[in-house]
Amino acid sequence: MALGSMSTDLTGQPTPVAVREQLTNLRALLVLSILMTESSDEDQILRLAASCAPSLGRWRVEGFAFTDGSWRSGEHWATGQIPAWLVDDCAALGPAGGAITFGNPDWGWAYPLRSAGGLSGYLIARADEAPSAEGQFLIQVVAQQTGVAVSNARLHQIQRASAEALTASNAALEETVATLRRGMQIHQRLTGVAAAGEGSTGIADALHELTGLPVAIEDRYGNLRAWAGPGRPQPYPKSREDRREELLRRLQLEERSVRAGSRVVALASPRPDVLGVIALVDPDDRADGSDIMALEQGATVLAVELARLRGLADAELRLRRDLLHDLLSGTDDEGAYARAEALGYDLGQPHRVVLIADRNAATTGDAASTQQDERPVGRAGVPHHDRFLHAVRRALRGLRCTALLGSDSGAVVVVTSCEVDWEELRQAVLREQGGGRARMGVGELYSRPSDLPRSWREAQLALGLHAGVGKADQATVYADLGVFRMFASLPDLDDVEDFAARWLRPLVSYDATKGTELVQTLTTYLDHGGRYETTAQALSIHRSTLKYRLQRIRELSGYDLNDPETHFNLQLATRAWTTVGVMHAGSRAASPAPSGSPRQDEAAAAGRGLGFRSVSQMLR
Amino acid sequence: MTGTATVDLPGVRLQAGDHICGFYRAPEERDDILIPYLLGGLSSGSKCTCVVDSCAPSHVLERLAETVDVALLCEQGQLEVLDSDSTYFDGGGFLPERMLRFWASKARWSGSKDSNVVRNIGDMTWAHRDKPGVEDLAMYESELNRIMDGYPQIVLCLYDMNRCDGGMVLDVLKTHPKAMLGGMVINNPYYLEPDDFLASRTR
Numbered sequence: 001m002a003l004g005s006m007s008t009d010l011t012g013q014p015t016p017v018a019v020r021e022q023l024t025n026l027r028a029l030l031v032l033s034i035l036m037t038e039s040s041d042e043d044q045i046l047r048l049a050a051s052c053a054p055s056l057g058r059w060r061v062e063g064f065a066f067t068d069g070s071w072r073s074g075e076h077w078a079t080g081q082i083p084a085w086l087v088d089d090c091a092a093l094g095p096a097g098g099a100i101t102f103g104n105p106d107w108g109w110a111y112p113l114r115s116a117g118g119l120s121g122y123l124i125a126r127a128d129e130a131p132s133a134e135g136q137f138l139i140q141v142v143a144q145q146t147g148v149a150v151s152n153a154r155l156h157q158i159q160r161a162s163a164e165a166l167t168a169s170n171a172a173l174e175e176t177v178a179t180l181r182r183g184m185q186i187h188q189r190l191t192g193v194a195a196a197g198e199g200s201t202g203i204a205d206a207l208h209e210l211t212g213l214p215v216a217i218e219d220r221y222g223n224l225r226a227w228a229g230p231g232r233p234q235p236y237p238k239s240r241e242d243r244r245e246e247l248l249r250r251l252q253l254e255e256r257s258v259r260a261g262s263r264v265v266a267l268a269s270p271r272p273d274v275l276g277v278i279a280l281v282d283p284d285d286r287a288d289g290s291d292i293m294a295l296e297q298g299a300t301v302l303a304v305e306l307a308r309l310r311g312l313a314d315a316e317l318r319l320r321r322d323l324l325h326d327l328l329s330g331t332d333d334e335g336a337y338a339r340a341e342a343l344g345y346d347l348g349q350p351h352r353v354v355l356i357a358d359r360n361a362a363t364t365g366d367a368a369s370t371q372q373d374e375r376p377v378g379r380a381g382v383p384h385h386d387r388f389l390h391a392v393r394r395a396l397r398g399l400r401c402t403a404l405l406g407s408d409s410g411a412v413v414v415v416t417s418c419e420v421d422w423e424e425l426r427q428a429v430l431r432e433q434g435g436g437r438a439r440m441g442v443g444e445l446y447s448r449p450s451d452l453p454r455s456w457r458e459a460q461l462a463l464g465l466h467a468g469v470g471k472a473d474q475a476t477v478y479a480d481l482g483v484f485r486m487f488a489s490l491p492d493l494d495d496v497e498d499f500a501a502r503w504l505r506p507l508v509s510y511d512a513t514k515g516t517e518l519v520q521t522l523t524t525y526l527d528h529g530g531r532y533e534t535t536a537q538a539l540s541i542h543r544s545t546l547k548y549r550l551q552r553i554r555e556l557s558g559y560d561l562n563d564p565e566t567h568f569n570l571q572l573a574t575r576a577w578t579t580v581g582v583m584h585a586g587s588r589a590a591s592p593a594p595s596g597s598p599r600q601d602e603a604a605a606a607g608r609g610l611g612f613r614s615v616s617q618m619l620r
Numbered sequence: 621m622t623g624t625a626t627v628d629l630p631g632v633r634l635q636a637g638d639h640i641c642g643f644y645r646a647p648e649e650r651d652d653i654l655i656p657y658l659l660g661g662l663s664s665g666s667k668c669t670c671v672v673d674s675c676a677p678s679h680v681l682e683r684l685a686e687t688v689d690v691a692l693l694c695e696q697g698q699l700e701v702l703d704s705d706s707t708y709f710d711g712g713g714f715l716p717e718r719m720l721r722f723w724a725s726k727a728r729w730s731g732s733k734d735s736n737v738v739r740n741i742g743d744m745t746w747a748h749r750d751k752p753g754v755e756d757l758a759m760y761e762s763e764l765n766r767i768m769d770g771y772p773q774i775v776l777c778l779y780d781m782n783r784c785d786g787g788m789v790l791d792v793l794k795t796h797p798k799a800m801l802g803g804m805v806i807n808n809p810y811y812l813e814p815d816d817f818l819a820s821r822t823r
Contacts, residue, residue, distance in 0.1 A: 021820055023810035028793035031808075034801055035643060035781060035789065044782070052786025055794075 022134060025056060029141050036149035040156040049123065049146040050074035056142070057135040059127035062100075062108065064146075065090050066121035074124075086124070095119050097143075102126065111140055113147030120150055179290070186210055186294045190301045199305060200276075204228035207278070207298040211291040214281040216263075217302060220248075220274050231281065248274055257295050259285075264292065266299035268306055275306035319343055324406040327415055327449055328353065328456045336449035345404060349417040350447040353456040355463050356429060357411040358388040359437030359473060388412065388433060395428035411463075415452060419445075422475035439466060440475035461488055464582045483572065487579040497580045503573035506556045518556070521549045523574035526567070629656050632805050634798075636737040636772045639765055641792045642800035643781045647675065650778060653800065654741060655683050657776055661739035662688055662699060667729035668739045673704040673746040674780060697729065704746040714746075714753030716760035720767055727771030738773040748783045758791040762817040765795070776800070 014022075032052060036045045050061035053074075061074030071082045082090055089100050093110050100108030107130040110122035123143040131139065189210060193202040204215040204226040214229030222244050224236040239247075247260055248267070252274070257266035262283035268276045278299050280287055287295075323339050340347040385407060392412045396403050403416035426440045441463030443455030458478035465484050466476040478485065487496050501508070507518040521539060525546070528535045536546045550561070559566050634640065644650040654670070658680075661668040672680055680701045684690050693699035707722060708714050727738045747757045764775060779792060793799055797811045812820060 017816050017819070020810050020816065021812060024794050024808065024812055025790070027808045027810050028790045031793050031799050031801065031806060032786065032789055034806075038802060039645075039781070048784075048786040048789065050786065051788075052790050055787040055790035 025138060026141070029056075029138065029145065033141075033145035033149070036145060037152055039149065040153050040160070042150055042153045042157075045146060045149045045153055046072055046074075047077070049142055049149075052142060053125075053139075056138045057127075057131050059107075059125050059131055059135070059139065062124040062126040064113070064121055064123055065110070066113075067119060090122065093122060097122055100124055100126075107131075109136070109139070111143035113143055113150060115148045115151030117151045117155070120147060120154075179293075182290045183293060183297075186290070186297050190294075190297050194301050194305060200226040200302065201228075203278070203298055203302050203305065207280070207294055210294045211280060211287065213287060213291065215298075216279045216281060217276060218279070219276050225276065229281070248277075251277070257292055257299070264295060266295050268299050268303040273307075273310075275303060275310065278302050316343065320345075320404055321406050324404045324413065324415060327404070327452045328413065330453045331449065333448050333450050340449075345402070346417075347449055350445045351415055351417045351449070351452060351455070352445045353443040353452060353459045354414040354416065354422070354425075355411050355441040355443075355456075355459040356392055356414065356426065357439045357441075357463060358385070359439060360388075385410065388429075388438075391432035392429050394432045395425060398428055398432075399425060401425075413456070422477060426473075426475045437473050439463060439473050441466065442475060442477040442479075444478055461582070465579065483575050484579050487576050493580060496576045500573045500576035500580060503569055504577055507553060508577075510552075510556055516549075516552075518549060518553050519574065519577065521546070522553055522570065523578065525550065525561075526571045526574055530561070530567075629653065629660065629800075629803070631803055632800065634774050634805070636774060637768045638774045638798055639761075639768050639796055640774070640776045640798040640800055640805065641761075641796040642776055642778045643784075643789075644778060645781045650674065650743070650780075651683060653776070653778060654680065654743075657739065657741060658684060658699070659687055661737075662693060664736060665698070666736040666739050667698055667726065668741075669700045669702070669723075669726040670741045670743075671702045671704060671707045672743040673708075674743050677701040677703055700726070704743070708742075708746045709749075709751055713751055714756065714760075716753070716756050716763060719760065720763055723764070723773075723775065724767050724771065727767075727773040736772070738771065739776070740773060741776040741778065744777050744779050745783060747788075748780075757788075758795060758821070759818065761792060761795040762812070762814040765797070765811075766814055 029052075032048065036048055039045050039048075046064055050064075053060050063071055063073045063075075065071055065082045065086060069081055070079065071086075072079050085103065086100065089098075090110070092098070095112060095114070097110040097112045100110050102108050107127045109125050111125060112119055113121045113123060123139070123146060125139050125143075130136075189206050190203065193206045196202065198205075200217045204217050205228045207215045208228035214231050215227070216224060217226040219225050222238045227236075247265065250258055251265065251267040252269065257264050259265075260279075262281065263279040264282050264287050265277050265279040267274060268278060278295065280291065280295050282291075319339070320343060323336070323343065323345075326339075327336060337347055388410075389405065389407050389412055392414065393405055396405075396414065396416070396418075399418070399420050401416055401418035401420060403414045403418065405415075406413045422440055422442050426438055429438055430436060441459040441461070443457070443459035443462070446452060446455050462476040462478040462481060465481060465488070466474070481488070490496055504519055504522075507522065510516060511518050517539075521535075524538050525535045528538060532543055532546055536543045539546065541549075553559070554561065559570065561567060561570070642653050644653060654672075658668045658670060662684075670677075670680055681690050681694075684699070684701075690699060694701075708719055710718065723740055726740055729738060744757075747754050761777065768775065777792070777796070779789075781789075784792070793808065794812050795817055797808055799806045799808060
């Protein structure tokens with residue numbers, strides 16, 4: 001039955017069937033209301049409400065106008081804003097609803113969608129003619145139940161959204177807690193390693209244990225320092241220097257770990273130094289966030305560990321240098337023994353001083369530039385001077401020599417008890433350095449530390465005299481200097497100089513005025529036993545030039561070089577002159593004076609390099 | 621029809637002669653009604669006929685097989701699980717009279733004891749298909765009430781709420797003396813008898 005009008009009998013009373021139909025409609029609406037209220041889908045509720053109209057009477061749902069201005073059509077389910085033709089009517093509606101005009105004779109009414117939460121909108125009903133009172137009551141019931149169901153659905157949605165937000169918050173919180181726990185676990189494990197002093201190996205083991213990935217720890221240059229986990233490469237590969245430097249620059253720029261090929265790498269770098277790197281070997285890219293966190297914390301612990309080790313090494317180095325300095329400048333025996341013992345060095349045996357001069361540094365000016373600290377920088381950013389020092393250290397180690405090492409302006413000072421073939425040591429230094437030139441002066445062996453300044457001065461003299469006589473690079477032992485050693489040890493150098501001057505004055509004067517090298521020519525000639533061929537070779541001149549020079553020497557001095565007596569005295573005089581030259585060169589190094597011959601300049605350079613003020617003073 | 625049958629649906633008590641509409645919103649809810657309903661009938665020796673449309677008969681049989689020997693029950697004829705194509709749409713379209721005869725034939729199962737009530741259940745999503753005759757659903761449901769008194773049977777019609785519009789829901793409710801909602805049965809003493817319903821449709 002179209003319930004817009006209820007059938008009546010002849011008395012005008014509703015027929016039993018009509019009453020039953022009205023009752024079943026209400027009963028059905030009750031069930032429909034339950035179904036709508038159980039639904040959390042607002043769209044489904046509105047569809048049910050709109051589509052039930054034909055079963056209840058000859059009216060239809062034009063749509064639903066909500067208080068927020070939204071609209072849902074009852075026929076085609078179009079959504080949007082309340083249509084313009086309805087806006088004014090809706091604006092005039094109160095909580096009880098009211099009439100709607102469609103611009104034609106159609107009946108229209110807005111029924112409020114109400115709930116405990118208040119008015120949410122209106123059900124707009126439309127019919128060709130106004131439904132009966134019973135029919136309008138049914139529409140009102142539909143609207144009321146729809147309002148409650150919609151309100152319920154919206155509350156449900158809010159609750160569901162809140163529940164979802166709460167669930168998401170809980171999940172995020174759980175993840176945060178898990179991350180924190182993991183972080184604490186990582187922190188405790190790594191700080192435990194640091195506290196136990198397990199070093200790089202302990203850090204690598206801990207990181208491997210935490211991540212399950214192989215771990216490599218390398219020094220700044222890519223040399224392996226520790227490995228943990230399976231698959232350690234043999235031999236350990238070393239990347240090219242330029243690639244290594246590029247990786248280090250990238251790590252410093254990123255300020256966190258980066259993936260480099262099959263590895264995730266972090267820098268152990270207490271700014272601005274780079275002490276090493278730590279890497280997770282992860283070819284399958286399975287390192288997760290907590291693994292990266294462990295790696296970066298591991299890098300921090302490693303940085304602290306490496307900085308501590310470097311600090312210890314620096315301190316020991318400083319103590320060794322201080323001890324070396326004091327041994328060379330003079331110190332008491334007891335104090336020296338105690339300090340050496342503290343450093344783990346045995347000074348109880350006789351020691352000597354050996355000086356090794358880097359001839360390459362001398363030619364580049366490095367030897368004289370200590371005060372300005374303008375050291376040439378070579379391979380891998382390491383100063384040339386330091387490389388020479390390292391070469392000497394490695395050479396000594398190769399010969400199983402223990403020693404105290406220091407450096408001074410292009411020369412390396414070695415205090416050692418070792419007895420080795422000194423020329424063999426010099427050659428080993430050259431090998432370690434990869435070639436070049438070096439001279440060596442070796443002082444005498446002394447049993448007491450307080451005598452080492454003397455050994456140092458002897459080494460300096462040996463080095464200086466060697467340069468003075470213009471011989472090829474070699475190890476010069478003070479004890480083997482012969483007549484030079486005798487001249488140098490005389491207390492009054494003036495007598496030696498007078499003796500030399502008396503025999504060589506014409507030649508010295510001639511050299512000074514003409515710029516010739518007659519004294520040197522004579523010295524070399526006598527040193528080579530009067531043999532023309534070897535003398536010319538030593539002087540790098542032609543044989544005829546040598547003969548011409550010797551003729552000039554005979555003419556200027558009037559000496560017969562073939563006379564044994566003259567020969568002997570001239571040999572003594574040239575050696576005395578060389579000794580005096582070296583001595584004076586040492587003096588000029590302390591108080592600048594005009595340079596003498598080129599050889600004397602070289603000797604002076606050697607003397608300056610060794611930092612002595614006066615050779616004659618030193619030998620006293 | 622007199623006599624009482626205890627149904628295993630929790631909290632639900634039905635009588636022979638009941639014609640019930642049930643609403644569900646998800647397949648799980650459907651199964652929560654359908655499976656206990658059939659198991660209750662099978663356990664009491666009742667003939668049970670099930671016509672499904674929103675799932676395959678095999679789905680129902682597999683669920684039942686978790687509890688009973690479905691092969692034996694099917695062989696004995698106590699259990700029949702069919703699909704809508706072979707029943708409601710047998711021949712292509714929906715003919716109410718044919719389906720009414722179908723249910724009446726099931727109610728006359730020879731193995732049924734006097735104390736047993738036959739349990740029939742129809743999964744009514746077929747009514748949403750684009751097939752000839754589906755528009756006669758409400759009339760069919762109303763006419764089904766006529767045969768309920770003739771045989772000791774219970775008929776349960778399951779509707780998917782997500783696919784029903786308000787008009788269909790109201791028509792279904794008006795033609796069923798009882799409705800099952802969320803495990804609860806609501807009586808509708810004012811449901812329209814077939815003649816009254818048909819008369820209301822024609823006014």
